[in-house]
Amino acid sequence: MRKLTLLLLGWMPLYIMAQAPAVQRTSTGYYLKWAEPTAQGVQSMTVDFIAPAIVKVNAQPFQEVTPITSLMVVEQVFKNPELTFNDKGNDWVSVQSNVLEVRINRQTGFIQYYDTKGNLLLKENDKEARRFQETFLNGSPTYNIQQNFDISKNEAWYGLGQHQTGSFNYNGEQVELLQYNTVASVPFMVSQKSYGILWDNNSYTLVGDVRPKLSLDALKLFDKDGKQGWLTATYYNKKNPADIWVVRPESDLNYSSLDDQVKFPASFKLNDAKAKWEGSFVSAKTGKHLFWIRYSGYLKVYINDSLVADRWRQAWNAGIIQFNYPVEKEKSYQVRLEWDPDGGEAYLEAKVLPPSLQKATPLSFASDVAHQLQYYFVAGNNIDEVISGYRTLTGKAVLLPKSAYGFWQSRERYKTQKELLDVVAQFRSDKVGIDQIVQDWSYWPEKEWGSQNFDLQRFPDAKAMVDKVHEQHVKILISVWPKIYEHTDVFKTFREKGFIYERNVAEQRLDWIGKGYTSSFYDVFNKDARKAFWELTKERLHSKGFDGWWLDAVEPDIHSNLSKQQRIDFMSPTALGAGAAYFNAYPLLASKGFYDGLMETDPNKRVLILTRASFGGLQRYGSITWSGDIASRWDDFKDQIAAGMNFSMSGQPNWTSDIGGFSVESRYYNPSAADQEEWRELNARWYQFGAFCPIFRVHGQFPFREYYNIAPKDHVAYSSMLYYNQLRYRLIPYIYSLAGATYHQDYTLMRSLVMDFPHDQQVASVNDQFLLGSALLVSPIYKYQSRSREVYLPGGSDWYDFYTGQKYSGSQTVTIDAPYEKIPVLVKSGSILPIGEVQQYVDEKKNQTIQLFIYQGADGKFDLYEDDGASLSYAKGNYSIIPVQYNESSKILTIGDRKGSYEGMISNRNFEVVVVSAGSKQGVDSKMKVAKKVKYSGKLINIQLH
Template identity: 50%
Template sequence: MPYDGQVYLWPDNQCSNPLPLLPFMITFRRLFTIGFHSLFVVCLLLGPIVPTLASQGEGPAISRRESGVTITYQGMATAVDHELALDVITDRIIHVVARPLGNTVQPSHSLMVVDSLRRTAGPWQLEETGDQVLLKTPVLTAQVAKATGAVTFLDKQGQPLLAEHPRDARTFTADAYDGDAFYRVRQHFTISDNEGLYGLGQHQNGVMNYRGRQVTLLQYNTMIGVPFLLSTNNYGLLWHNYSITKAGDIRPLLPLSAFRLYSKEGQPGWLTATYRDKDHPESVWLSRPESEIAYLYLDDQSRLPDSIDLVRSQVTYEGALESPYSGLHRLHINYSGYLKVWIDGQLQEDRWRESWNAGSFEVPLAMEAGKRYAIRMEWLPDGGQSYFGVQWQRPLSNSDQTRFSFDSEAGDGVDYYFIAGEDMDEVIGGYRHLTGRAPIMPRWAFGYWQSRERYKTQQELEDVAREFRRRRIPIDNMVQDWSYWPEHDWGSHAFDSTRFPDPEGMIKRLHDQHYRLMISVWPKINEESSVYPLFRDNGWLYMRNIYDGRRDWIGKGYTSTFYDPFNAGARQGFWNLLNEKLYQKGVDAWWMDASEPDIHSNINIEERKSVMQPAIGSSARYYNAFPLLNAKGIYEGQRHTDPNNRVFILTRSFFAGQQRYAAAAWSGDISSRWHDMKDQIAAGVNFSMSGAPYWTMDAGGFLVEKRFHQPNAADLEEWRELNARWYQYGAFLPLFRAHGQFPYREPFNIAPEGHPAYNSMRYSIELRYRLLPYIYSLAGSTHLHHYTMLRGLAMDFPRDARALGINDQFLFGPSLLVSPVTERGATSRALYLPEGTGWYDFYSGTYHRGGQTLEASAPYERMPVFAKAGSIVPLGPAVQYTDEKPADEITLWVYGGADATFTLYEDEGTNYNYETGKYSTITFAYHEGTKELHIGSRQGTFPGMLARRKFHVVYVQPDQPHGIDTASRITKTITYSGKEERIMLNKTNK
């Protein structure tokens, strides 16, 4: 390739190009009458000079830059015209951007990656072979194919981790929305045969391992899209895009009519839909053929029969399905109301969701091409507007089994960060290096939270708070849900003085009883709100919903819209409002509801985009980032107003980087049903594996069937059992919070004292408080070392193939294997104990070998919890609230069978002094070979730190079982004053 006449300067200290150099020669085409096929460059004595790497034949143009390399493809038969840039961020992180040549699309504002991103890479190399360009760090290689531009990432042993498919004509598709020009962007990757894939936010389909599955990255009530993928092969991919994105198997879902359908009489072409009176099923109102079931949004309701009253209906779809494909199919079903699905007479699902808040699930179905499969679906809409849709995925081909893709609606190019690590925790550390370190939540946040929808008066809330203290049930946090304002004044965040006559006094009295108060702060403002003119006149609102005239469901119904957090002035204005009306009255924490934004429920996605007009660009480009900017405004506002008081934010939606704003997520308006409880397990764990450490859900479920409002005896006992099981599960989450619609959600309103449900809920709360030293230490490690508290089994057992897809168990920290009970009436459950270690029953101390499926005891008042052999679990004293007293006596449960370490973290609990190093750590190490426990010297100090304390040691071995429910024998007691101690655990206490 002839030289283009340019001189390229080599950056300082980077004159170590491994290619052959011809000293002191610079070639210029103007000086010669022939072209050169190779360009040789040198470092001149004048200082560093930089050339490009040689380009061979008709290959791409390659330019080294200070932080990486740019490779330009133009006019090549083997590659689409585009510019590929790779930048080294750290030794383990490489940023990849590919954009079309002649690109006129404006680059996106970077929101998820921190402004202060540090490039900390050591020396890296750029090499060229005949057909490859290699960008190498000490632990990671990006190998670029010269012919196509496809990038393959290799570990330090040269083994492939992930490989791009070559970009083609469908990678960049020019598009526009609301005057914003962009590309629809698609990138395929090749994955290995046996890796597990996790993260991608929170989804309600019960899927743990996303290999071969489709995931929609979209902010929606109960759904959270976070574009971060985590692999058991110890890499992650942060897809740097803010638009609605399909990930994984991105092939379009097929409509029901893509099957060959048969009516219940066997006629080809449709299913038979029969509409009946649900109270008199023998009364048939209408029977008609239906080949599409797609009643997904408000504007689909008109396609339901005009003459049918959905509230009174039972709809049955009957017939058969026949596929042109053989293999594993997946039915994707969206629904509200009651829905049962049978295939060939076998009940597959029995579900319920409130009519206005549709849920989703998948039904796997192995089918043979040309064979009929009987289907029957019974739908009870349970509301005037209900939703039901059926789509499906055809089987994956063999080649598609190793493909994982991203397909985004809007962007300025392919843009992602590849992160490698020694383990999955280190990969998440790389993600947080890019998107921000997670602050430590205030210590009181790790106590128990009580909420209901809703405390309607000041009196109600205070009565509940007093009752907890009277019954001596531990608790730290009360929650005031929405509508504490006058009906018309949604958005003012002003207390309704008729129901909350003395909010300052109420909050002071709560504080005096050692409570904190969290309050609901919607980003929504009614047109009749007292603050509407201020926000409208400053251009801080999305005005389309006002002009569309949509009304909400409160009182007479009010037109409303949301403020625009992409506007810095609007963020400040919103914080000023919260500060004046709430924070200055003593409110401690923020509950950011509807932060998708849910400007109007159940409108379709295109309409959702039309009512959102971000200040920085189109909603098509920035749709998923609303919750990130919403949290940013409150976090920065409070830290500016009150710099040393820890922020706590609970938000219904979440995006990449939001952890840096002290934000936790909860899983939205799920139903009080066993199936929804089970679905939360995979939803929460995958959210945590997306790099977001703080997650919770409404223990007990939010939406409640009418049968529980005035229950018969059987329904009442199911309600109590359901809540008992949900509390058991909730106690082992980063945050433990009960919430939901009527019936009231306090333990004493669910069951009377002495009832097994009451005993169980109380036990779960009390155990939570004893676990505080363990939990708060995990929070410290989350901030200091990017740890993940809520862990999929794959994080600690990535080579145990049986663990990779388990969706109903998780690890809470390094030591505790948690297996919630999600079936009514169960007194045992099958669970898997991962291989490579032993496991102790947490309650009894009974030992079990790993690598086996166990039918574990699960009596009404306990769910199975196992401690890993080679663990140290600190339990603190029983307390009524987190700051009742210092943990001056801690019991160290040491589980033998392998070496173990644990670091106890402590600080002041409510301020940011830890950011300047004011905290302490004590590291415990158990050595299995010598049976010795080493208590290290205390590192660090902070105001109020205990100078002396006692450690009681309980040593658990296979032949010496001790559990937290047994009369355990203390092996040793040590009075600790900060100096190291060594204790032999095979000698008895004296």
């Protein structure tokens, strides 16, 4: 047994020559050492199997091997795997487990990864596998690092957290890992070839095609009159387009941060203005060009008079448009950008990435700050096994309270204690399901952000409020920011102890509340600061009985809309070193502080944290990530589908978006009849999608987001939301069983099609359908007034309509009806789907009858998982599994012997078996014929079906 550190044996040189490294064999791999740094700055490297399917690679610009203290990878003990070493001659050495073979070039140190059948999985670039570039940071030497791999043009890869570009398969693209409101960066990717890479670096990182994005003048630009060198920029009065304020040449659109506002023409009044850029471009390269635009306000982009982008984003939180456009060398393309800033603060930046000169498709990792380069290669037979390897490294996904999988209601914000209690009462009066209600920010007195005190004028008795919520079988979360106002006693205490980042206060930047106040964030990298912040929260909030913790703005968003460098500077220095070296890890340590505090305070109670950012390992801290302050727009809605799937494939099982979107266009404040109907349909369609997400949660700015505030009872939007609320609760036996599997089997709830159908090449880039578990194929409706959509049905299975039982064959695209009330949901043949009764909260009917829907056409199995739903005893083996299996050839359903038990377990269960086949056409909306009613007491039962 050993810890996760390098164990070197004595020198065993295998091959030494000029310019080549000395190569040593170790008990777990190889150690390479160069007499002088290579042209790429490498002087030593270790390659170690830490498990049969996991290899750690560490490269250093010096000879001494010094272990990295990783924030993502948990310290643990591994058993040395059985390995076979092989000297393959002058050029190669290899080391092989029973899962994976690693070959290392003895001349250059570059690596290739193979499965045990000799199939190449991944190879490092043989010309420049990795590179160190020395630089300086805060007076100390450091390095920019880059690791390069070559992959095939057709290899799809995913993960890296949650991003808002709508991209799903990242092959040929560039992904920026920089925590930002709406972007959650996790440095772990997976390939459809069933391997993954965990990049062990906490700083700003680019992944994929990491070449710098270029300003538009990387292309040959022409203005609207054909003059070369720029586009024509026109700034004019939005109310009177003939009133033109400024016309000027511009070749670099870069209004990217708060400090860039001065670049706008002096006469350009953002509240009253529009602008457009017109002309054409020519490229020296043929191929897909990646156009990247950061924007706020309304933006339309036309190429050759074809609308390629039409977006809106709130002025204070810029978004990203990213699209590929095929371009032919030396051909002219007309381009036009039309922009309405829609506010007194607005951002616009446009860049381009022409096709790479490389023949191979690049997959690179490039980070700003490092002293070493370290990554983990994780192999598996499928993507689930790769994710399991990631969690082996970074920690188990702990199980959330069962109530977390019910319905969440929230808004920005409940301004008084009475408002919140009235909402809970309305749910209970209408008998509509709810398990969680959330108190958003500004419950404190205006001048006391960070004090954790309530404004007693609006919240006279917070504990009584919490108690009243609990009486109605509802849990309550509260928003806690790491932000503290300068003049508060909390700030003064934290500053005296060195717990505060000083830069924002030193610059006296004001926030947007009231007259504006100065503030900063506490240093989560200081363990004493984390403990002090939890103790403050414990004293003033936890003591009142709150059940969960909404950790907002933990990117950290110390001051919004600054440049990348300013944001990093504002988080520096940390207790561990320069902010630039640790920037992306802030949300991980913020959650750790609360998790550790809660484990000490309530050592047998599950933790529930909601956070606006994520990082590698967050799943071990009982955290859910939501997709940030996205816009209430159809295109933003669509982007959430790919964002949720990629986040889930980053090893993080708990994800949600603001149903209905957070930020709202002004046309919805006092809507016309047409806008009112669009608002209702947008919310209904998003609600339908949310019912099948891991966490089912409504939140957003005004208009109010409760179902009864969105539409009246006689409106189809109201009835649709009520239907899916009830359906969510009926699906709790299925969903909670999946949740149990996230801990016990490293499972993933929200699944891309490629996870379950890896051999179907059609699914590799499907970005608008997903699976909830392995049974339910969900196809959201994200276009206004759409009443049908094309749905791809993966091959290898038949599919049944969830609502009606109509059967379809796989390996085809079909058009499915999608009336206002419903979205297409299909069930895979061979599925066993446990469906319970309608409830107002997850355990209202603990002894409910469960219907077992059996979808014939293939063998099937399902483990019905149960535990007490609240304690940590599940991790000690206190849970039960009822195994259910169906044999297609014999038509026998077996409900097996119950495995395990827990305190409070229901010993006897009533099951109703419903058979779905091509002939029966039974669905959840059908008048169902029950094939068999079963009283189950924990002993095996065989049931003959027809």
